[in-house]
Amino acid sequence: MCTEVDVFITNYTLVDPDIYQLWIEGRTASEAVAILNQQGLGQQTGASLELIASDVLDHYRTYSLLEKLLSNPSKLQEQLAFQIEPKTQQFLIEKYYEFDDSVARELLGKKLSSKHRKDLDEICEKTSVPLKSVFKMVEEMPGPLVQNIQKFFMLSQDLASKYACIVFLACLRFETSKRKLQTLSFPALKLCTEQVMNLWTYVSTGPDYYDTEMDKEFLLDLRDLRILIDKEKEHKNLVSYAEVESCFRSYSRSILTLATSLHRVRELRNLFYEFSVILDNWKHSIWAVNELEVFLNVYTKCALNLDVFREADLRQRWERYMAVVSNCLVIMYKN
Numbered sequence: 001m002c003t004e005v006d007v008f009i010t011n012y013t014l015v016d017p018d019i020y021q022l023w024i025e026g027r028t029a030s031e032a033v034a035i036l037n038q039q040g041l042g043q044q045t046g047a048s049l050e051l052i053a054s055d056v057l058d059h060y061r062t063y064s065l066l067e068k069l070l071s072n073p074s075k076l077q078e079q080l081a082f083q084i085e086p087k088t089q090q091f092l093i094e095k096y097y098e099f100d101d102s103v104a105r106e107l108l109g110k111k112l113s114s115k116h117r118k119d120l121d122e123i124c125e126k127t128s129v130p131l132k133s134v135f136k137m138v139e140e141m142p143g144p145l146v147q148n149i150q151k152f153f154m155l156s157q158d159l160a161s162k163y164a165c166i167v168f169l170a171c172l173r174f175e176t177s178k179r180k181l182q183t184l185s186f187p188a189l190k191l192c193t194e195q196v197m198n199l200w201t202y203v204s205t206g207p208d209y210y211d212t213e214m215d216k217e218f219l220l221d222l223r224d225l226r227i228l229i230d231k232e233k234e235h236k237n238l239v240s241y242a243e244v245e246s247c248f249r250s251y252s253r254s255i256l257t258l259a260t261s262l263h264r265v266r267e268l269r270n271l272f273y274e275f276s277v278i279l280d281n282w283k284h285s286i287w288a289v290n291e292l293e294v295f296l297n298v299y300t301k302c303a304l305n306l307d308v309f310r311e312a313d314l315r316q317r318w319e320r321y322m323a324v325v326s327n328c329l330v331i332m333y334k335n
Contacts, residue, residue, distance in 0.1 A: 013082045015092065019059045024095055029053070029060045070096045073154040093154050097134075097163075101186040107166055108176040108189065134163050135170065145197070145211040164211075165193040171212040175269050180276045188335040192272065192328040199324050219263040221317055226260045227308050229253065238302035241295055247281065252299070254278045259321055275328050282333065289334050296326040 022032040033053045041052060062082075069076040073093045076084070084092070138148045145164040149155060155163070169176060169189075176189060202215045228235060229252075236248045244251055258274050261267040267274070282292060300322040309315045 013062060013084045013088075015084075015088050016055075016059055017091075019056055020063060020092070020095060023060055023063045024098075029056050032056050032060070066092065074152065077154075090154065094156060094159060097153060097155055097159060099162075104162060104166060105186040105189075108169055108186070135167050138167060143211060148211075161194070162190065164197070165190045168197055168212055169193060172214065173269055174271060175273055178273050181272055184272070184276075184332065184335055188331050189272070191331045192275075195324045195327045195331075196271070199320055214268065216263070218317070218320070219268070221313075222259045222262055222321055224314060225256055225318060225321065228256055228303060228306075231306050231308055234306060235299075235303055238305055239295075239298055241298060244295060250281050251295075254281060255299075255322075255325060258325070272328075272332075275325075275332055279329060279333060289330060292333050293326075293330050296322070296329065300326060 018036065019032060022035060027035065033049070033056050036052055036056070037049060041047065042049060047055075066076070066082065069079060069082075070093060076089055076093065077086075134149060134153060137152055138145060141148050145168060146157065146160050149160040149163050149167075150157060153160070153163075174193075175181075176184070197211065200214055200218065201211060202213060232249060232252060235252065239248065241248075255278060258267075258278065262271070287295075300319065303309060303318060304315055309318065
């Protein structure tokens with residue numbers, strides 16, 4: 001008696017999120033088996049330790065083969081060797097490039113140039129973050145940094161923005177590692193960096209403009225704001241904020257002095273440190289965050305009522321400068 005058997009063969013790739021996470025973390029297959037067994041996988045599924053080990057090894061072989069594709073995510077979508085649904089592809093990519101804020105903070109402050117590749121390699125190996133490939137791909141690419149990273153690495157906007165901030169800070173070599181900035185968290189620094197990227201880089205687009213390039217003309221023109229120093233008394237009278245009556249000069253001078261020096265590379269690189277120095281003016285006060293926010297808003301708007309701000313370009317320059325300064329000071333004060 002003949003028996004007919006229908007056989008269907010597929011290479012549909014299954015991804016186990018737990019095993020993939022252990023692989024991402026750099027755990028060996030043996031370590032992964034031990035962890036899963038300790039978590040009670042055998043008891044939950046009735047699988048023997050040998051079966052769990054076989055399954056883990058199978059997954060690890062698959063992920064190792066996929067890694068070459070993950071380093072260039074667009075190839076993952078084009079390849080035919082693995083049948084992976086789009087949702088799973090996105091999961092693989094996002095998890096592969098994901099990192100936590102503490103890792104990001106450790107990366108910041110490193111000079112990501114060819115002279116410091118060894119340091120970068122050590123950090124990337126330690127944290128399992130493929131930062132170097134992202135940095136090399138987008139550092140000299142014109143156009144919006146976040147969009148470039150999203151386009152070439154298929155990342156979510158949230159994760160792409162994290163990488164964009166790190167690349168931006170590294171390209172311009174902003175100082176973020178001084179003792180005074182040690183307590184500044186990555187989320188706070190990221191928000192501040194986005195302010196600078198959005199408002200102080202070139203607003204033009206095209207092959208000659210890069211999202212990692214500061215608007216040098218704008219920074220040079222900020223020197224014109226020193227005119228406010230001569231109008232300090234008038235400005236103070238317009239602000240009319242009782243809490244700053246005796247300290248207005250120190251508050252205002254620190255903000256204006258920074259404006260007139262940002263065209264110099266050294267001062268620009270120390271931007272976040274200078275913000276922390278400005279905040280020292282409020283160090284011994286009992287101001288709440290909203291009070292600082294109100295003062296900076298009033299300080300900015302009242303200056304526009306002075307005769308020296310009749311020129312539209314100067315007004316626009318002042319507002320563009322103070323938008324970043326005010327937001328960053330408030331963010332750092334909260335931190």
